[in-house]
Amino acid sequence: MTFGTIKKNTLSEEIVDRLLCLIKEKKLQPGDKLPPERELAATMQVSRPSLREALRALSILNVVEIRQGGGIYITSLDPDLLSEPLEFILSLDASAFSHLICTRKIIEPGIAALATVHITDEELQALEQELLKSGNLLDDPEAYRQIDLKIHELITTATRNPILSRIQSSLVQLSRTGCQHTAHIPAAREQAYQDHQAILTALKSRDPATAHEAMLQHLAHMETYQQYPE
DSSP, X not given: OOOOOOOTTSOHHHHHHHHHHHHHTXXXXXXXXXXXXXXXXXXXXXXHXXXXXXXXXXXXXXXXXXXXXXXXXXXXXXXXXXXXXXXXHHHHOXXXXXXXXXXXXHHHHHHHHHHHHHOOHHHHXXXXXXXXXXXXXXXXXXXXXXXXXXHHHHHHHTTTOHHHHHHHHHHHHHTHHHHHHHHTOHXXXXXXXXXXXXXXXXXXXXXXXXXXXXXXXXXXXXXXXXXXXX
C-alpha cells in the first residue's frame, strides 16, 4: 500500500488527515495492522516524533489502538467507540448539550414527518409492540432507555433514507449521557412514554404535520428534564 509522503515542514495534523483519508477510501480497514513505526515514518517521509504525535491523537479518537509491544491497529471503527471522545467533551460543556438538542429538534421532527410517507403496516406493528414493552418497563430505567432508543431507530428506518439513519444514529450516540440522565427520572420516563404514544398515533394516521409536531414536543419535554432535573 502507498501511504504517500508528507512534507517535513507540515504539522502532525496532516499525518492524521492522510491516515483518515486512507480509512475513508477503504484502503485501511477495521482490524488492519499498520506497518512498524520506523517503516511507516520512512514511507511517509516524516519524523518519528511527528508520527507518534499523530498516532496518539488517533488513539485518543479511538481510530487506532496502540498495543504495547504488539503494534498499531485500526480499531473496529464502531460508532459507539468513535463517539466516546465527543461524549466526554459534551459532558464537560453544558452549553454543548443545548446545541445538541437544538440539532435534534431540527432533524428528528423531519424524520418523523418523512416516516409517515414510507412506514409500512408491519413497521407500525413493530413500533406498537416496542411501545407496549416500554410501558411495562417504566420502573426499569436502563431497560426503558434501550427500548426508547429502539423506538427512535425504527422511526428513522421507516424513512428509507440511509443518510438520515446515519445522522440520527450519530445524534443518539452523542446524546447518550443526557439520555441516561433523563431515563433515571421517573416523570421523564412517563412523559416519554406518553410522547411516543402521540408519535405512534400520528404515524398511524400518516399525518406528516402532526408527526412533526409530536416529535418536536417530545424533544422539548426531554430538554426540560435535562435542564431542570428532579
